[in-house]
Amino acid sequence: MKPIYVGLCGVGTVGGGTATVLKRNAEEIARRAGRPITVKMAANRDIARAREICGSEVEVVDDALAIARHPDIDIVVELIGGTTIAKELVLTAIENGKHVVTANKKLIAEYGNEIFAKAQEKGVIVAFEAAVAGGIPVIKALREGLTANRIEWVAGIINGTSNFILTEMRDKGAAFADVLAEAQRLGYAEADPTFDIEGHDAAHKLTIMSAIAFGIPVQFDKAYLEGISKLQAADIKYAQELGYRIKLLGVTRRRPNGIELRVSPTLIPAKRLIANVDGVMNAILVKGDAVGATMYYGPGAGAEPTASSVIADLVDITRLHTADPEHRVPHLAFQPSQLADLPILPIGEVESCYYLRLNALDQTGVLADVTRILADHGISVDAMLQRPSDQASDDGRDDVVIITHLAIEKNVDAALAKIEALDTINGKIVKLRLEHLNG
Secondary structure (H helix, E strand, O other): OOOEEEEEEOOOHHHHHHHHHHHHOHHHHHHHHOOOEEEEEEEOOOHHHHHHHHOOOOEEEOOHHHHHHOOOOOEEEEOOOOOOHHHHHHHHHHHOOOEEEEOOHHHHHHHHHHHHHHHHHHOOOEEOHHHOOOOOOHHHHHHHHOOOOOEEEEEEEOOHHHHHHHHHHHHHOOOHHHHHHHHHHHOOOOOOOHHHHOOHHHHHHHHHHHHHHHOOOOOHHHOEEOOOOOOOHHHHHHHHHOOEEEEEEEEEEEEOOEEEEEEEEEEEEOOOHHHHOOOOEEEEEEEEOOOEEEEEEEEOOOHHHHHHHHHHHHHHHHHHOOOOHHHOOOOOOOOHHHOOOOOEOOHHHOEEEEEEEEEEEOOOOHHHHHHHHHHHOOOOEEEEEEEEOOOOOOOOEEEEEEEEOOEEHHHHHHHHHHHHOOOOEEEEEEEEEEOOOOO
16 A cells, blocks of 8 residues: 655654654554555754664655645654744644644643644644653543543653652652752753753643543643742651652642642652652553543653654554544544533642641640641641751751641641741741542
């Protein structure tokens, strides 16, 4: 059969991996797809490097839009990144009747609604498995494998850089700044690591999974982001004493009044499998009403792991190339006319358990005052730990760590404001969320 011709836009780490795996496994891929999948054109600023990777049989240009308009190209693979040239490229490809495969989480999370609407209008497919968790096929699991389920929640460790930093802080008792420097030296963190450590990367991925899980439009602008840069080694140590580990966790959960969509450092019981996902690895837990909790684990980045997901999308599109648009799997799992208008809840309406650390005078009545204020705001205490403060002083101050039962965040914040106003409490109270993730 006539090959499916691919235009590869961006021949960097993932693009190079995609070209390599497509050539190495060409026969196996063709057997699965039903026809060969061939890179016919590639676009890259460094033309010489792209030619070296793709081979002399591939036409290499420096204009990605030329590929999007080329009559012989069936599928445009966007691996450029960002939301400027990449967005123009994707919309141009769709306008010209091309299917699109992308690994661009930022593009899908911020402009997915516009892109999917245009693709539906033109009768083409936009596939984005590689945009979430690299080589882990979690999009296919959510969109197809769990179709029978009413998804209740999704929780994921979906940024390898942050997970590496938190693992090292826990194992070595080191400060955040020291571990970040080590991550940069090893190439796990960028020179400017903001996108990873402040939760933007994870929130993009979580936004996409939330839309598929609950059948809602992508709404990145309503996601709550809190990174790990202010996390202290003391809190990782105290969490361990209480039987928890801290992870940068993305959580999206169905509530009666809307959808939670949040990324923040979160305590997880150490006995949970996901709490033991360390280093740069990713893992996603999905709770469905029929299947229960399922977990997806693997490398969240890298040339060939991410290429694995890109090529899986190419095979899917090849199989569906001749199918009528109405017989294809919808971009966000639900039929476009059936997307729900459930609101994304503001962080104050989120319900969670909490870890609280306060620096208090070690004297009679202090803890009674603290627990009374918590009780006045409907917050009950699950566990408590008192230790001498790391900041040695002569005034007898201790660190007091409190684990709460489920509470509404705005009530917790109101209680903490009153506790911080007590003369016996020193400075700001550390507040971290806690998820039991027990299905």
